[in-house]
Amino acid sequence: MTANPSDVTASLEWFGLSSYEAQIIVALQKLGLGTAKEIAEVTAVPQSQVYGAAGSLEKRGLIEVERSNPKRYRSIEVEQVLDHLETEYYQHRADVAEGLKMIREQFKDERSESQEHVWTVTGSAAVLSRITTLLNDATDSLIIGLESASPIADDIVNQLHGLDNGTIDITVITTDESISDSVREIATVYQPPLDPELEASSAMSGHVLVVDDTAILVSACTSDSEIAIWSAETEFANVLIDMSKARLETFFPGLT
Structure with missing residues (x-):
């Protein structure tokens, strides 16, 4: 070699x-x-x-x-070369982290918080990171649609098990029996009827996550990648949440 x-x-x-x-x-x-x-x-x-x-x-x-x-x-x-470079790397990493936090804090009062923020995240790791943050921010309720075709479905299930289930009302909507079984002890589970046309086209899946009726994430994924849009405490989020919950009501009256 x-x-x-x-x-x-x-x-x-x-x-x-x-x-x-x-x-x-x-x-x-x-x-x-x-x-x-x-x-x-x-x-x-x-x-x-x-x-x-x-x-x-x-x-x-x-x-x-x-x-x-x-x-x-x-x-x-x-x-010794590797040790030197590793030491310098972590020192630079620490300097960057401290500097970015200081700048963010320094200018926080100048940032506009009144804009309608709608964000896009691309890649399974980035989508999982955003879902994790939204789940950890939940204080009252969350509704999540999960399918095993997603490359991050198992990670999301693990995140759900790590939440304080004594204070958060968790609702999981899935057509997947394995997901139903894995979350039934910590969540209310609903299994909607599956459209035969959608069942035949299993290459594409996705997630919907509604947190505390103030934040929403909607994703689409294939077997190896995922892209999502999300928004929190905006008019866009409110409209999308209302639309999603209205759709759910057609399958499960009284769910929302």
Whole structure:
């Protein structure tokens, strides 16, 4: 098995190294010990640029410099390189998190909260994250339509089991027997009659989630992906919630 130096260089750049710095790190794995001239010969880094890039790497603790004439360079051990990069990554991550939170707090009074916010989320992970947030925000009631064709159905069921079922009235609507059985102890379950045409077209499914009569999420999904729109405490949400509940009433009078 052989490694592609270009791929390794690109990965190092992801950690914030410049192209020249990344190439020098890779070159020193080949050379073990090398001068600026030798490094330039095995990379696309001009010899005149090796000195500056190597100096930057030395400051970051990623290479060592022999004070000879000419100077010679060598990389620290691979595990040490990884430790340095990991430490820098988590430090930058912490700095970004703190900075974003401070900016958000600083400008919270200037943000408009009166606009009609309707959001789109794409991808199963993003949809599950939004559903999880909405479920955790529930204080009174939630109505959710679930089908096993969704790639995140099992995750949603697990989220439902984690809620405080003593204070939240949970209603689950599903045509799936396995989902019915898995939530029957924590929720009121309704199984609507399934349209034969829809049953024949099982490649597409989706979810509807109504939380506290103030927030709604509607999604459509295939076996490997999902997209959803959601809104909370807006006129759009109110209209969509009323439409959804009216539709449910046609199947289950008195449900809502």
